Amino acid sequence: MKVAEDWEKSFPSALLWDYKYPPSKEWALQRLAEFFPVYGHDRKSVELLYAHLDRLHIPHETREAIKLYYRIWQEDTNE
Numbered sequence: 001m002k003v004a005e006d007w008e009k010s011f012p013s014a015l016l017w018d019y020k021y022p023p024s025k026e027w028a029l030q031r032l033a034e035f036f037p038v039y040g041h042d043r044k045s046v047e048l049l050y051a052h053l054d055r056l057h058i059p060h061e062t063r064e065a066i067k068l069y070y071r072i073w074q075e076d077t078n079e
Contacts, residue, residue, distance in 0.1 A: 029048060
């Protein structure tokens, strides 16, 4: 998926203290979710996080925040 490839290239370097590049998409999404919404509140990231919510190990509050951001992005698109 082209969007995912472009997204991984722009992954925040601040979240890569232990790697030079994200080792996998799943790892990148998990790390991003752990620091949401400081990082990952852009449209592409929110869409990817939302699509993989069932796989992420994050607190309920973070999960709900991602859902809220997703709904806001969707409403903004529909206007």
